[in-house]
Amino acid sequence: QVQLVESGGGLVQAGGSLRLSCAASERTFSSYTKAWFRQPPGKEREFVAAISWNGGGTYYADSVKGRFTISRDNAKDTVFLQMSSLKPEDTAVYYCSAKASTNYGTTELYLYNYWGQGTQVTVSA
Numbered sequence: 001q002v003q004l005v006e007s008g009g010g011l012v013q014a015g016g017s018l019r020l021s022c023a024a025s026e027r028t029f030s031s032y033t034k035a036w037f038r039q040p041p042g043k044e045r046e047f048v049a050a051i052s053w054n055g056g057g058t059y060y061a062d063s064v065k066g067r068f069t070i071s072r073d074n075a076k077d078t079v080f081l082q083m084s085s086l087k088p089e090d091t092a093v094y095y096c097s098a099k100a101s102t103n104y105g106t107t108e109l110y111l112y113n114y115w116g117q118g119t120q121v122t123v124s125a
Helices: none
Strands: 004-007 009-011 018-024 031-038 046-051 059-061 068-073 078-083 090-101 119-124
Touching: 004 090, 009 031, 018 119, 031 068, 031 078, 046 068, 046 078, 046 090, 059 090, 078 090
Parallel strands: 009 119
Antiparallel strands: 004 018, 018 078, 031 046, 031 090, 046 059, 068 078, 090 119
């Protein structure tokens, strides 16, 4: 039973932008910490960005800091990832996730209880 649904992935040229969205279905995650992870081809899933339940705090991986922005709209129970200045190394399947803990400054996958099915982002050189 899918509870988080990502959208917005696609093919973009290097230097371009994409906006990913992740909407909740079947239940509400408006009070949960939310995050984006990604899994590049042939590599392990890695942390990208996280946001506190009320949007007041954010945390980014060094590799995306200054280029990506995470935000959320709790009225729509949706989290976004605005990606700019995209690089070929940003190519990956992007997953949104949620956890009940209010600590948004952690990057470990196992701390997140709920996951979407992922959306492919491909950045061409």
